Amino acid sequence: MTQATTQATDAVRPNRAMMERDRASASLGLIVERDDPGHAVVSMRVRDDMTNGFQITHGGFVFALADTAFAIACNEDDRVTVAAGADISFLKPTVSGQTLTATAIRRARTGRSGIYDVTVVDEQGDTVAEFRGRSRTTSQTF
Template sequence: MTKSEKIVSEMMTKDTFSQWLGVEVLEVKEGFAKIKMTVRNEMLNGHLVAHGGISFSLADSAFAFASNSHGQKAVSIETSINHVKPIFEGDELIATAEKESISKSLGQYIVRVTRGEELVGLFKGVVFRKQENWDIS
């Protein structure tokens, strides 16, 4: 297991919200994370489509994993999402987070949320990179 994979594994053991979402980690490498989940009935809003917070939360989890995968602890300071298409119960969503730029104290990431080949959400996020590393042996 790589250092990046160990960090994400450690994060997932404590991340009960991502566990509730049903997140499965598909791939992790430095500056990159790919995760998936399936939309459940209790995630729907009054229009019978997935609540916007669901795709946002999935993207946010991928963002957290990708931004911490470098070994330096990172916390979000700004995020936004474009809800491109409605999401329905039973949809399997994949969030792919990729580093756009990184410096000593900041990192910028783009997360694409897809249903199959179809883009359903586009998330952008900025993290503050703390001067603290993950203690992974």
């Protein structure tokens, strides 16, 4: 099994253990470029098999990229945090060969609930999608 690549070099974080077991992200070739508490950056090169019948990137893959950045950002400590919901707006189509980058930022976290915004851009910095994730922290630990 191939694992999603982590390029960050800081101390081990619980979200890194999560990513080591994340087969979906690994199969997409996602690269974790930053994994700070409340902030994550993840990139993905769009492959031919990620395009739809119009030869543009399938929205599900853009969502998966944003969702992974969200998951990394919201798993800020040793408590397992999962998605309670998410919405995405697709703003610009992309095609095979392009590299997409998702940047997730914590907007609010109180009690067991959090809100995180993720912006997905192409290699020119144009916004491809905006994603808002709502998190719920569980009683489980890593």
